[in-house]
Amino acid sequence: MKRFLKYLILIILFTYGLMYFLDLIYTELYRNGHPRNKLQNELKLKDQHYDIGFYGSSRIERHINCELIEKLTGKTCVNLGFAGANLADMKMLAEINKSNGVTFDTIFFQIDYNYNFENYSPYFLANLAPYLDEAFVEHVFSKRDEYGYYKWIPFYKYMRNEKVLGVRELISVLLQTKNGRNTNIGYRPLKGVGLAVRGKFPDSLKHQNSKVIGLEKLYPSGMLYFFTAPYCQNIQNREISLGLAGKIKNYRNYHDLFDNNAEYFYDCGHLNDKGAEAFTEQLIFDYNF
Amino acid sequence: MLFNSITFFIFLPIVFIFYWFFFKSSKEYQNILILLASYVFYGWWDYRFLFLILLSTLVDFFTGIHIEKCKSRKTRNFFLGLSIFFNLGVLAIFKYYNFFISAITSSFLEIGLNVNFETLNIILPVGISFYTFQTLSYTIDIWKGGLKPTRNFINFAGFVSFFPQLVAGPIERASSLLPQFEIPRKFNSELAISGINLMIWGLFKKVVIADNAAVYTNVIFENYDNSNSLTLILGTVYFAFQIYCDFSGYSDIAIGTGRLFGFRLMRNFNYPYFSRNISEFWKRWHISLSTWFRDYLYIPLGGSKMNMIFTIRNILIVFLVSGLWHGANWTFILWGGIHAFLFLPVFFLKPSNSKVSGPLVLNISNILKICFTFSMVCMAWVFFRSKNVYEAIDYLMRIFQNQEFKITYLSIERYNIELIGLILFFVIFEWFHKNSEHPFSGKFRILKILFIIFITLVMGKFFDYKQFIYFQF
16 A cells, blocks of 8 residues: 555645646746737736727727727727627726726727626636736636635646647747737727628616626716627617617617618628728717717 | 546545545445445436436346246246346337337338327436446346356445446446455555556546547537538547547546456457457457447357358347447447448458457558558548438548548648647557557656646646546447
8 A cells, every 4th residue: 555655646746746837837928928819918008098998899809990090080099809808807907907007088898788797708717817816816716616726726727728728828828929819909800791690689688787887986987988889780689789878878879880881791790891990980970089 | 427527536535545444354344335436426427317226236136146046947037038128128218219219200201101109308327328238247147157146235236336437337247347346355556556547548538639639520520511521531530539538538547446446347448549450440449348249149149150141140230239339329320330341341351360469560561451440440430420320421422522632721720730749649659558558667657657647737628528428328
């Protein structure tokens, strides 16, 4: 038995030591290495001022052409949207930016059926994992089931989020390779025309969303705006978004803006580059940038 | 409970500590512990089906005793029939009922009769095909006179439900496993260390090779109608390694876990993709099932002792039933049929090739034979993996019709290159260790183990594809 136990302890110690060591390396590289996605870039923003900022999901990332705004208005603009973002992610990013000294004159949040979700998106949570020892991130995870595992088992958070933070991604960080995702803080246009429907609106909207209330507390009313970006007509229940007007201050609904412009859509929920340009111009006009 | 879950990593040490530290002086207590642990292990998945295992155990325990006790052949046959009827009946209801009902309904429709039989909305209990075959072999062996029934219910229940191999084998014979419950077990460090090594190797195969291959296999098979020839070929190769590493990985962990408790389970895989013909493949693949069918179906049917027609019939029956054993779908039956047609020429042309014989040396002839056998096996896997026969045929037709071998898919999917690299590494690693049951032997043993642990940690998928494929059978 002694021989076996010695062998077992050796294997366990090696595995634990390796996990500890890997955790250190991964954490260091993901926090301080070459940013490979927009979120990593955003988390690194410090002490900057923008005239206009946009938060949201791919329906910001793909729709708001900040270069065009800067060209037409002379104001500085940043597009902080990333695919799959929920309101909770946006609120947290806004809080991080505020604490990092990133300031805006005007901030926009894109809102649609995501009004019904209070949770963080899996992609956002995965990207937060390397920052677990920071209070704002620990606060997020402390209410989640995986918190204990993340905290006490080294490297567990990277094993769990292998798709986003696995060895392949780490090698890319080390080699500083570019990927298909946007590493610039900005707009990523879609090319092509189509009206494919992915998903549908829910049958009803929540009474209220605590994240929206939180955002309204975070920024004064005069600088905070919400809107719903265009959808094509094929999406089911899109009129439900009209109900957001009664729930959110400073809200505009553009869901049917391009009902007669099928050529502006990449798919039913996303505008193509031509549509994004037209939509950006519409915002410039409506908000008098 | 899954071998690749945190629950199992907590469960196993607890059982181990009680087994060797608290109950080491009493094999009776150790067996009770094994039984309880096995029921907890199984019940963790779905406690409702524990009654099925218990019922199967009770039926075979008492029929076994009665078969031996009764002098009259008629009564012995009756009790054997009862055991077979019960075990196959349970399988028929839970696994095949809906399949046969659909087959009968469509047959009636073919002749213009519109009949409507009700199908059942039932879940397939995990591992049912494995433990029913294990208990069947017990009563059949007693009936044949080759085994004495046990009078100890705990030992028998432990044999039926032994948690390391309960849900996906190896399908143990009572003559091999049951006696191990009846003798006192002394801790054997060498055996336990080899068990740990097998578990590490099995986990690597499952979470690194099988689960990474699963990502691409699923994508390719879901979108096969938009894929070019090269992608479709890659899909079959990926699936071949997915299913091999998934199942043999499970078997390795099962055998390794058994060894921690002093049990020796039979080897289930012997580097099957290095087979030089289909006959050899079946001596290296899922050995516990193929030998089960040989001993309890092929030989009782007459084996190859009768004329050629009967031998062909027997071989066809064995392979078709083997296909059906995997699942209630025509794809599995066809998979078995394809293997039968690949097996028959080898069987009749090389009757002397009845053993896995001859050293597996690296020469042109062997490489060609291995590649040919592997491609035939891959072709058959398409039927195994596809949702239906139409899809499988369409998939294979597209490989030949599309004729496009651009590496578009490889360049788009950057991880794909890494998977090919992983598979190549795995094949080379296996080749150099093909004469031992796992690669952690000989020189640099510790270094190899540590390297595999490292690869498992950084490349393993621990959360996306936890389930083992063979659980569904």
